[in-house]
Amino acid sequence: MLIITCPWCGERPEIEFVYGGEAHIARPTDPSALSDQEWADFLYNRTNPKGTHAERWRHTHGCGRFFNAVRDTVSDFFVATYKPGEPRPDLSQDDAK
């Protein structure tokens, strides 16, 4: 069972969390201005990468708050977690360390 680091609570076991889909997909401010294709992209189309993936998680059985995480979809391990509103961490710096 994975250990996930909630940005507010710290390290907690995976069972306290719920996955929330890909991160950094903001709801359009004026959906009515979007074409059907643009709306479908927002609703359904996701990157589904092999490798690092920015995604939303919620600490449902803890503080209840949403946060973002970068997870490696190959190893399943979390690379970083961060608060909503913060930019996706630049991982090239981590690699250089």
Next chain:
Amino acid sequence: MSGSFRTSSGGRIDRAAPLAFRFDGTTYRGYAGDTLASALLANGVHLLGRSFKYHRPRGLLSAGSDEPNALVEVKRDAARVTPNLRATQVELYEGLDAASQNRWPSLARDAGAMNDLFAPFLPAGFYYKTFMWPAGAWKRFYEPKIRAMAGLGKAPTLPDPDRYTQNYAHCDVLVIGAGPAGIASALAAAATGARVILVDEQAELGGSLLAAPDATIDTQPAIEWLADALAELAAAGVVLMPRTTAFGYFPHNMIALAERVTDHLAAPGPDMPRERLWQVRAGEVVLATGALERPLVFPENDRPGILLADSARIYLTRYGVKPGERAVIFTAGDSGYRTALDLAAGGVAIAAVADLRAAPEGEWPARALAAGIDVRPSTVITGTSGRLRVNGVHLAKVKNGKAGLNEPVACDTVLMSGGWTPSVHLFSQSRGKLTWDETLGAYLPGQSVERERSAGACRGRYGLAAALADGYHAGEQAAAEAMKHPASAALKGAKAPTRSTSRAFGVVATETGTDGFIGATPHGRNPAFAKAFVDWQNDVTAKDIALATREGFRSIEHVKRYTTTGMATDQGKTSNMNALGIVSEQLGQPVPKIGLTTFRPPFTPTTFGIFAGTARGDLFDPVRVTPIHGWAEARGAVFEPVSLWKRALYFPNRGEDMHAAVARECKAVRTGVGIFDASTLGKIEVVGPDAAEFMNRIYTNAWTKLAPGRLRYGVMLREDGFVMDDGVVGRLSSDRFHVTTTTGGAARVLAHMEDYLQTEWPDLDVWLTSTTEQWAVIAVQGPNARAVLEPLVEGIDLSKGAMPNMSVAEGRIAGVPTRLFRLSFAGELGFEVNVPAAHGRAVWEAIFKAGEPFGITPYGTETMHVLRAEKGYIIVGQETDGTAGPDDVNLGWAVGKNKKDFVGKRSLNRAAFFMPDRKQLVGLLTRNPKVVLEEGAQLVADPGAAVPVPMLGHVTSAYMSATLGRSIALAMVKGGRSRIGRTLHVPMPKGAIAVEVVDPVFYDAEGARLDV
């Protein structure tokens, strides 16, 4: 029987504690400290089971958890029957009752042994080739036959009466395996002050130290050194866990342990669980899981009396049991010689040592020759004889890779050693990468993924001195790494070790080298008739694997699935490497090119009980009950589960069935007054300066203009435009909404709201609080509802003028604060009385008492469903299925046309929502008013049409309506509204039922009954 194969002294057994036990109904004697396997061997019993496919007689192969053959059933009573236990791991206790499996009528005379004669017709891929056709034959014929004949025991039919517990533990260093490497690791880690857990699957900690009579460590005999080391570990606070199998390695160093607590006891105490599941989160892990001896693959290598060489040595040295009187040893390395010498010293005649090697060199062969043992280099076994026990072998010299002339040699025991295979199962489970070591001919742990390291024989460091040194180093390293880990609380700020932790062990022992063999040995016989077993448990032979490669299978993963080699419950512990060797030879490719199959949890089979733990019976799932539940129970209500809730379905009077009770309850609500427990409704308090704006965005409805004191029916969509939930919402003040949701949808709706509030609109100043369990909700419904409640309320005017339908007022009822809603899901004059849950029962009883003069009638969910269906009110999840938009279920009126945006609005403009053949909510009236349709039944235009008949929709709700004196139904039908007035058909097994499509509101369409 007397135990005639027992030595006169020696071993770890307690000769002062004799025990009686039974096997297949015969009583035998053994000693405390025996396993079932050692005790049976001591009695000369080698025949322990029949093989899975060919029903061949089988005996013990090994002395440990790798045993593929000796699967037995152990029975304590009718309910406590455990099949498929390895006899090598069953500890003997007084009265133990064990039985062999996979034989009929008896072990010695088994009807299924006929399969052995038909072996040429049961080749590799037999299951795939044979059981494919005809369709249906699998279920009717093959599966029952295979189950009857196959050797995987019988599950007990009674519920398991034992208890199983589940525990969590944390430590800095978890050491798995308590052989020399593991013990040394634990000593090193404990010396630093780290919290250490040391586990081992065996009853006694020590591993190979328990069978090392010649070795000394620091001038002590190994067995005495072991006792001192364990005492030292215990004194240092190391948690020592024997009988504990580390069966699963999960991410982030979560190790699952199965601790067998009482299986070894003759009379387990009632206060003890049978097993404990431990979920250990370890800072660092040391894998010291040792190595497994490999069998040699030669013809008829599976007869009872043919064992792994070192296992036979363990039986002798640890249990004081001779495996036979006269042994032939077939070896590819030094281990066979060590066994030969120990057995010879124990009084077993050694007929010959056949060594695959051309020129066996070193101390072990020299000692064997000096002891007068007949050592034969370049020699193989080409076949064996004996029906229920081996009674002889043929030996042949190998020249240029071919076996020569056969020489018969009589014996009652054959002991084989193909070398050692590091036990990398847990490392592999941890997703570490294995690397092939050409010198050792073994896969070894390579790159780690988890915080773990392997030590000793499991990473190819064979021999006692190497294992101790490697283990100690690993333990030091693990403790040092754990110190860096933030989760290792015990080590944070820990003092540096007060004494030097480095420690060397002075070992005197003769090491056994690293020679070995992988694959099948040459035999010079017709391969079609030579059964040389690779996988004992799944009855896979060298011939089967060769056939698979000839049929084109190249990847070991495919060969495995085609032949089933390595797929038995032992996961190929003794067979995988030889299978690889055979594929490698057949394809002319080196072993690392062939690959290795993946090891998966559990390391050894694990009981279901340990996973279920206490989650069984009443504790299987939480049960939610309302504050009024006890009243309903006392009243004799019949309950139904709704998500985790128990809800009263109906309240039968004496002698009433459900139909009669529901008809009576419906009539009471329509003509007098009924009382209903609606406490399970989901409730969310939405509060804050931006509460109305938030509601505007989440619901389809417009909320800005809803005045405090008013209710509104709200519809919630998902972003894709489909109906997600509904419920009545009360506005209590400009910044406070009392939201209700469906019973099953409460958590989902709150999560949906939180998602938008936290991530899309964090600027909105709104708080969401679940209040589902804080409010008891008592629905009082029917023409007399006002008259019942009026005397009980304070500060609320219930008159039509002051409190029209869809309004809310705060005040008191029966002395308790209330939020009193006027609304009706039944379409009558009705109220929903919200009171704090703690007062729910008292208020319910007060209302019931006040209602008695009016004949107030408690009703359940079934009546509630009928009444709402008469009104055409939908239930989300019954009429909708996640593909219905608001207009599809006649809720277009609830969509705020002038709102710029809300969740799901943009999706409602998608072309699909305007298709004329969308499924729409309609009512159905059967031509025969007595017929109640089946929910889920399909609707067609013409039941006589050629198949496939086009399906137009399905029935979502169907009831007998006492109010209307006939059956009614709701349905979702393609282009449904345009079909109103037409006839459709519901095809059923007894013929099609004609129905008329009608408007879904069957009763009081103008709503006059609400307006009173």
